[in-house]
Amino acid sequence: MQILHTTPAADGFSMPAEYSPHYGCILIWPERSDSWQFGAYAARKAFVEIASAIAESEAVTVCAGYSQYNNARQALPSHIRVVEMSSNDSWARDYAPTFVTNAEGELRGINWYFNAWGGLTDGLYFPWDKDNAMANKLCDLYDADAYDAQDFVLEGGSIHVDGEGTAIVTENCLLSKGRNPELSKQEITDKLKEYLGVSKVIWLKYGIYQDETNEHVDNICCFVKPGHVVLAWTDDENDPQYAMSKHCLDILSNETDAKGRPITVHKLYIPEPVCITAEECEGLDNMDFEPTRTAGERLAASYVNFYIANNAIVMPGFAKPGATDPLNLSYAASDAKAKMTLAKLFPERKIVQIYARDILIGGGNIHCITQQIPKFINKCR
Amino acid sequence: MQILHTTPAADGFSMPAEYSPHYGCILIWPERSDSWQFGAYAARKAFVEIASAIAESEAVTVCAGYSQYNNARQALPSHIRVVEMSSNDSWARDYAPTFVTNAEGELRGINWYFNAWGGLTDGLYFPWDKDNAMANKLCDLYDADAYDAQDFVLEGGSIHVDGEGTAIVTENCLLSKGRNPELSKQEITDKLKEYLGVSKVIWLKYGIYQDETNEHVDNICCFVKPGHVVLAWTDDENDPQYAMSKHCLDILSNETDAKGRPITVHKLYIPEPVCITAEECEGLDNMDFEPTRTAGERLAASYVNFYIANNAIVMPGFAKPGATDPLNLSYAASDAKAKMTLAKLFPERKIVQIYARDILIGGGNIHCITQQIPKFINKCR
Numbered sequence: 001m002q003i004l005h006t007t008p009a010a011d012g013f014s015m016p017a018e019y020s021p022h023y024g025c026i027l028i029w030p031e032r033s034d035s036w037q038f039g040a041y042a043a044r045k046a047f048v049e050i051a052s053a054i055a056e057s058e059a060v061t062v063c064a065g066y067s068q069y070n071n072a073r074q075a076l077p078s079h080i081r082v083v084e085m086s087s088n089d090s091w092a093r094d095y096a097p098t099f100v101t102n103a104e105g106e107l108r109g110i111n112w113y114f115n116a117w118g119g120l121t122d123g124l125y126f127p128w129d130k131d132n133a134m135a136n137k138l139c140d141l142y143d144a145d146a147y148d149a150q151d152f153v154l155e156g157g158s159i160h161v162d163g164e165g166t167a168i169v170t171e172n173c174l175l176s177k178g179r180n181p182e183l184s185k186q187e188i189t190d191k192l193k194e195y196l197g198v199s200k201v202i203w204l205k206y207g208i209y210q211d212e213t214n215e216h217v218d219n220i221c222c223f224v225k226p227g228h229v230v231l232a233w234t235d236d237e238n239d240p241q242y243a244m245s246k247h248c249l250d251i252l253s254n255e256t257d258a259k260g261r262p263i264t265v266h267k268l269y270i271p272e273p274v275c276i277t278a279e280e281c282e283g284l285d286n287m288d289f290e291p292t293r294t295a296g297e298r299l300a301a302s303y304v305n306f307y308i309a310n311n312a313i314v315m316p317g318f319a320k321p322g323a324t325d326p327l328n329l330s331y332a333a334s335d336a337k338a339k340m341t342l343a344k345l346f347p348e349r350k351i352v353q354i355y356a357r358d359i360l361i362g363g364g365n366i367h368c369i370t371q372q373i374p375k376f377i378n379k380c381r
Numbered sequence: 382m383q384i385l386h387t388t389p390a391a392d393g394f395s396m397p398a399e400y401s402p403h404y405g406c407i408l409i410w411p412e413r414s415d416s417w418q419f420g421a422y423a424a425r426k427a428f429v430e431i432a433s434a435i436a437e438s439e440a441v442t443v444c445a446g447y448s449q450y451n452n453a454r455q456a457l458p459s460h461i462r463v464v465e466m467s468s469n470d471s472w473a474r475d476y477a478p479t480f481v482t483n484a485e486g487e488l489r490g491i492n493w494y495f496n497a498w499g500g501l502t503d504g505l506y507f508p509w510d511k512d513n514a515m516a517n518k519l520c521d522l523y524d525a526d527a528y529d530a531q532d533f534v535l536e537g538g539s540i541h542v543d544g545e546g547t548a549i550v551t552e553n554c555l556l557s558k559g560r561n562p563e564l565s566k567q568e569i570t571d572k573l574k575e576y577l578g579v580s581k582v583i584w585l586k587y588g589i590y591q592d593e594t595n596e597h598v599d600n601i602c603c604f605v606k607p608g609h610v611v612l613a614w615t616d617d618e619n620d621p622q623y624a625m626s627k628h629c630l631d632i633l634s635n636e637t638d639a640k641g642r643p644i645t646v647h648k649l650y651i652p653e654p655v656c657i658t659a660e661e662c663e664g665l666d667n668m669d670f671e672p673t674r675t676a677g678e679r680l681a682a683s684y685v686n687f688y689i690a691n692n693a694i695v696m697p698g699f700a701k702p703g704a705t706d707p708l709n710l711s712y713a714a715s716d717a718k719a720k721m722t723l724a725k726l727f728p729e730r731k732i733v734q735i736y737a738r739d740i741l742i743g744g745g746n747i748h749c750i751t752q753q754i755p756k757f758i759n760k761c762r
Contacts, residue, residue: 001454001459001462001463002459003459066447066467066511069514069518070514073382073517073521078382078383078384078526081382081521081522081524082382082518082521083464083465083518083521083522084465084466084467084518085465086447086465130447133450133451136454137450137463137464137465140454140462140463140464141462141464143462145459
């Protein structure tokens with residue numbers, strides 16, 4: 001694995017869209033007790049379900065720390081590979097390389113600097129050294145050379161591309177004080193063009209209300225095919241999400257993509273607010289003598305946080321199987337509606353909905369814990 | 382990666398000879414300060430030279446613990462892969478799986494139980510949990526299913542095969558009290574037949590004088606082609622090695638291999654005794670309040686401990702480059718003689734001799750720190 005000091009665009013590489021063919025997918029086994037309630041047992045079950053659903057059409061590798069290797073190996077089906085790799089937490093989207101390919105199908109990775117979503121300014125934990133070391137290790141694992149972008153703070157969850165020259169990001173995230181405060185919006189746009197190999201960057205302002213990543217785009221909006229996006233939506237004007245989503249909609253409605261096409265927006269309705277309970281909070285260890293969550297806190301629930309696998313859409317659901325209280329019935333209804341929306345948009349993929357409250361409590365969802373590896377031709381070992 | 386509870390022979394798998402085509406080779410980055418003198422810096426240089434020589438004709442992967450990953454990545458050439466993997470020490474031959482293949486070229490591994498060459502009876506360190514966990518992890522890394530042989534203590538360095546039905550081992554090692562004292566010689570023979578897929582096991586009695594592995598066969602004798610072995614040898618009847626090698630020679634001279642062929646023995650002359658100096662001992666941390674070596678101690682130096690790469694023989698040398706004292710000149714002469722012997726036996730491979738005193742002080746040599754992966758056809762990721 002070579003460290004490259006050029007940029008993907010200069011070398012003829014760009015980031016393929018998530019709906020392009022994949023070689024595989026990377027996940028990281030959850031472990032830390034201040035992220036994953038009650039020792040991560042419930043979250044691990046969800047991770048196993050998600051990894052298994054993806055592994056039906058892709059080569060899945062799960063990274064596990066030394067002390068959890070055996071547990072991960074035993075819990076995951078045998079056709080999923082488990083490799084030992086140290087991390088601080090489990091957000092593969094944000095620590096794994098952003099992979100790029102060229103016209104020949106060669107694979108390379110981008111090693112952004114990861115600082116736990118805001119470093120010492122408003123990051124979510126300290127230290128983040130093991131997470132930041134993962135991108136190079138994963139490039140090495142797949143024999144992919146790695147672009148050194150350690151002078152630029154970015155997470156995979158804060159970008160989406162259509163594979164045809166367009167990227168979407170959010171201002172609240174990419175212009176946050178904890179990332180690259182010394183760079184202007186134009187300079188960041190230029191960086192994205194150089195690294196993602198795009199010619200146009202669409203800047204939304206907001207993400208999902210209360211999203212502690214400073215509102216990653218991957219929780220509110222993503223491409224479903226060129227010229228088409230889904231946008232997290234609510235019709236409830238009293239919900240703080242309404243104004244945020246409306247602002248995004250207005251921008252998207254007046255934008256064109258890199259090829260000059262107008263953008264069709266498909267609304268993907270959020271569930272009724274998902275709030276953490278006092279009982280759930282009890283299962284989260286403190287961090288630096290402070291609780292990581294407080295009872296009643298609204299979590300950043302959105303159906304946009306799905307993963308596009310080769311033959312499936314692996315999407316979150318919030319209705320607890322079997323529970324029949326009114327709130328849960330409401331979640332069941334919104335789960336079903338969201339599933340139907342995605343089924344229409346992805347007619348050739350199976351829609352797999354997985355109960356993901358235990359991942360949401362950790363601070364993200366299915367897209368956040370996965371990183372796709374595009375189909376590639378490098379010699380593999 | 383599946384754990385298999387059958388045996389290779391029952392499934393049509395067997396261990397190919399080391400001189401058969403390889404896919405690649407595994408090594409483990411040296412780190413522990415009671416094995417590798419002066420913080421392992423000199424040993425690492427030798428490891429880099431060895432890995433580089435092998436990588437000229439094979440896909441080399443070096444495993445490194447978390448804290449040494451960056452050092453290993455920086456020290457090794459970029460075409461060698463580095464993966465994070467925990468271990469207690471660096472003897473890939475003994476911790477990595479023994480790989481077996483079938484007629485179709487599928488790859489599987491054997492996960493022997495590793496107990497640091499004798500467990501609590503006369504093992505060399507405690508604990509050995511990380512080493513013993515490596516075989517399964519390495520099978521997983523290469524998508525090879527793993528035979529569970531955790532009820533049987535064996536190291537890769539204690540066996541050699543000709544790829545045509547014959548294995549060679551030593552009694553002093555395989556019948557040692559610290560390994561499988563509950564099994565008879567016949568029962569161990571049967572295990573080897575079942576796991577290695579051989580029909581005949583030749584039992585030598587001895588290995589190399591002072592070899593702390595209880596005299597692994599890979600330091601005294603190995604196949605160079607079917608029907609032909611090299612045997613570590615000295616003409617000095619006063620050297621304790623003489624009687625040991627002579628005993629082996631007598632057995633080999635009266636044996637036939639699995640195909641009924643007599644065995645031709647090629648003598649490979651050992652160097653003048655290589656003894657550790659007081660200065661070198663100062664560079665070794667104590668273990669359990671005891672020094673690991675004492676000044677003047679004879680080390681188990683042998684040229685048999687070479688690695689057969691696809692296009693090269695990577696063999697040890699003991700003459701320090703540039704040194705001109707009489708002992709060193711003697712080593713230079715024996716190095717050259719051994720190189721010539723192997724050059725004649727492997728006319729189609731380049732002979733690469735690497736100064737290996739720093740590995741010898743650690744307790745083994747080039748064969749001990751490598752494990753070959755035969756050519757295989759499994760889907761790789």
